Amino acid sequence: MGYLYPGRVVDAAGWGQISDESPGLVDELSYVPLSIIDQYECQTVFGSQLKNSMICAVGNYNEGICFGDIGGPLVTPALIGNHSMHVAIASFMSQNGCESLDPSGFTRVDSYNIANDLTNKLNYVTMSIIDQFECQAYYGDIGGPSVTPTLIGDYTVHVAISNFMNQNGCENTDPNGFTRTDVYHDWIIKAMESTRIIGGEVARAGQFPWQAAIYKHTADGNYFCGGALITEQWILTAGQCVDGAIQFTIKLGSNRLQGNDENRIILSTSTYVLHERFNPETLAHDLGMIKLHMPVTFTGKAVVVLLVKNYNYIIIDYVQSIQIAKMGYIHKGAPGTAAGWGQISDGDYTKKRHLSVIYAYILDSPELSNDLNFVEMTIIANYECQSYFGNQLTGAMTCVVGNYNEGNCFGDIGSPLVTVATLVGNASRHIATASFISQNGCESLDPSGYTRTDSYYNWIT
Incomplete structure (x- = not known):
């Protein structure tokens, strides 16, 4: 006894199927780290x-056992x-299939007093990743990038795209042809930034790597919210986005909710913390935090695309955390950037809402934007905001407006308001969490309401 408790990281290994669509055993032994969950959470499945x-044990994504893994061991990682x-x-395992987010089921060996003092270790080998050029010699070249060698302290730089070769064949000594990317630098940047929250624009890949899409599952329905990854294991969102939750499905790494994206990761968890003073009627203290089963891996500088023109680099990170701001960032006239997958127009849905506050977006309407949108906003004084929202506005809240009718809409609640990172080495900071909008609708000129995160810095950290 003593090795199994919620949150304990363990390893599962086996030769079972590696997907629902690929029946049959695999030739090589595969393994995956999982996290033990409590019995209550497992009984919901x-x-x-x-x-x-x-x-029961789960991974951050859809890791788990499949057909052919039954009988395999679950073991503790070997520490030094x-x-x-x-x-x-x-x-x-679940009847929903191996690739579902449902947990995998195991029989505890400590309940049966089985001698489990294992002394043998799995063998492993250290391998080396080969570069694109060598790999493309096996799998083809057209469309593949040409890159400069990576030196210590430098980044790999994308300089050209493989485009054509001589008709005499691949094995002759004729040179290969490439299209230079530095010649098209300005066109590439414009394409990344120009593709089109209310009044916003479509975010480019990696522009908001902390952005989280949160699907909240409750006893009476499913809801959608935004959030922000603030550490490897915690997501900050609105209190209304966690209140009453049974389970969460979370998407990170992709600007699109649907469609193929190799950078998207899907996670499942049920652990959250709701601010103890959260009031669902007034939305006071509207903050909540979701804990992932295990830390996620930041893409960091390991997954980058770099373009070159006079050695100006653009770094694309797909999964990164954002730092919570302390006091000093929120004041009248200060700029901020809001991003989310919420509605981009009122449509007919807002006619159903009559309160001056809104709650997590109900997933019975097709109004969510598939693309992550963002908009630049300006913080206004609280006395100005109170002319719209009255006494429900507290000192721990703030409001923002755009030049026109830009702002939040249904589906944006829980998403972060961040500082604009314009200086070299000056990263964005999380300054507020989307909480409420006006009863006049998303497209009105009324401001959008946020819960300040600097007021809750000690609670969050």
């Missing part, structure tokens, strides 16, 4: 069949000086 001698310990045996 498997019901009363779950006994005390069973345990320690051996792995056999803690459970793979036993069952």
